[in-house]
Amino acid sequence: MNIPYGRQHITQEDIDAVIKTLTSDFLTQGPKVQEFEEKFARYVNATYAVAVANGTAALHLCTLALGVNEKSKVISTPITFAASSNCVRYCGGTVEFADVDPTTILLDINKVKKLLQSSPKGTYDGIVAVDFGGYPLDLESFRKLADEYNLWIIEDACHAPGGYFTDSQGKKQLCGNGTFADLAIFSFHPVKHIACGEGGMITTNDKKLYEKLLLLRTHGITKNPAQLKENHGGWYYEMVDLGFNYRLTDMQCALGISQLTRADAGLQKRQAIAQKYDQAFRGSAAQIIIPPSGISHAYHLYIVQVKNRKALYDVLREKGIFAQVHYAPVHTMPYYQQLGYKKGSMPVAESYYEKCLSLPMYPTLTEQEQDFVIKSVLENI
Numbered sequence: 400m401n402i403p404y405g406r407q408h409i410t411q412e413d414i415d416a417v418i419k420t421l422t423s424d425f426l427t428q429g430p431k432v433q434e435f436e437e438k439f440a441r442y443v444n445a446t447y448a449v450a451v452a453n454g455t456a457a458l459h460l461c462t463l464a465l466g467v468n469e470k471s472k473v474i475s476t477p478i479t480f481a482a483s484s485n486c487v488r489y490c491g492g493t494v495e496f497a498d499v500d501p502t503t504i505l506l507d508i509n510k511v512k513k514l515l516q517s518s519p520k521g522t523y524d525g526i527v528a529v530d531f532g533g534y535p536l537d538l539e540s541f542r543k544l545a546d547e548y549n550l551w552i553i554e555d556a557c558h559a560p561g562g563y564f565t566d567s568q569g570k571k572q573l574c575g576n577g578t579f580a581d582l583a584i585f586s587f588h589p590v591k592h593i594a595c596g597e598g599g600m601i602t603t604n605d606k607k608l609y610e611k612l613l614l615l616r617t618h619g620i621t622k623n624p625a626q627l628k629e630n631h632g633g634w635y636y637e638m639v640d641l642g643f644n645y646r647l648t649d650m651q652c653a654l655g656i657s658q659l660t661r662a663d664a665g666l667q668k669r670q671a672i673a674q675k676y677d678q679a680f681r682g683s684a685a686q687i688i689i690p691p692s693g694i695s696h697a698y699h700l701y702i703v704q705v706k707n708r709k710a711l712y713d714v715l716r717e718k719g720i721f722a723q724v725h726y727a728p729v730h731t732m733p734y735y736q737q738l739g740y741k742k743g744s745m746p747v748a749e750s751y752y753e754k755c756l757s758l759p760m761y762p763t764l765t766e767q768e769q770d771f772v773i774k775s776v777l778e779n780i
């Protein structure tokens with residue numbers, strides 16, 4: 400019996416939905432795309448959503464739409480998947496990492512503040528903030544800071560669909576709802592909450608950015624008569640910007656729509672699994688992250704921090720438990736090292752990396768499997 404750290408959940412309804420699309424008129428650019436966008440926007444309580452090929456394409460389109468270029472400087476977190484900062488590099492911009500908070504492992508607002516205060520105003524353009532592991536970042540505080548320095552915010556919410564934090568007015572703020580971030584992005588890779596095989600979504604409340612994203616998703620091509628310089632007839636289109644083919648197919652959107660109907664149930668299961676892990680590990684040598692009340696953690700990952708991480712990883716593997724490490728800090732990757740980023744510069748992130756291990760966390764994890772994981776961890780730390 401092998402137990403991975405994450406796994407998709409595909410039902411007969413999902414399969415039927417995809418097959419129905421396969422036999423319809425549209426495999427791509429058909430009605431399922433808009434339906435998925437509208438339903439997903441509603442799910443995260445945002446005004447607009449743009450479906451794209453994957454989460455990385457979503458990030459790239461965001462930096463393009465926000466005008467990132469060779470002169471741009473953008474702040475991000477070292478504890479995330481590399482795509483969160485790579486999107487700045489795609490546009491030639493510079494990434495400045497700020498260390499994480501040791502209790503949440505999220506971008507530390509005080510470190511960001513220090514960075515901003517130590518440079519003249521106008522040095523930085525924006526922040527890529529990540530709801531790492533599914534822990535919703537307090538974007539209200541980040542927005543206040545960003546407004547002081549005239550910065551945009553991209554929320555990388557790949558790990559957190561359905562998660563929320565409670566703002567200073569007592570209002571629930573769903574991840575990706577566009578209240579505080581200019582743009583938010585999601586991934587539908589199979590280990591994520593909603594699986595499309597590959598897939599991504601951008602959400603926003605900004606109409607101008609939304610229209611720009613639609614254009615950039617499809618080569619920068621428009622057929623909208625109001626935007627055309629000339630008009631030669633019904634076939635005519637113009638390429639008005641340098642865009643990409645970052646579209647998501649109707650087949651994938653059909654799967655996404657079907658998966659979305661079970662998103663709340665899946666999230667509740669993840670939270671129940673986390674509660675059981677919390678109870679088992681509280682007071683043990685495994686350090687755990689427990690969010691305060693008012694925060695609904697989306698638990699893409701359940702992370703423990705242990706002194707003997709490598710030994711625990713190996714012993715779990717021998718037992719068929721495929722735990723994972725999220726993440727080796729981005730600034731320590733060879734690509735970033737050769738750009739001049741230094742090991743030792745982000746002590747909290749680097750120390751976290753030495754200890755972290757993501758345990759199995761997915762809605763179909765059974766009670767017996769979880770009991771086996773808990774027992775195996777407790778016996779080996």
Ligand SMILES: Cc1ncc(COP(=O)(O)O)c(C=O)c1O
Pocket residue numbers: 453454455456479480482483529555557558585586587588597598599
């Ligand atoms: C935090 C984060 N951002 C971005 C991405 C990129 O998403 P995708 O794999 O869909 O390109 C991922 C995927 O692993 C991720 O975990």
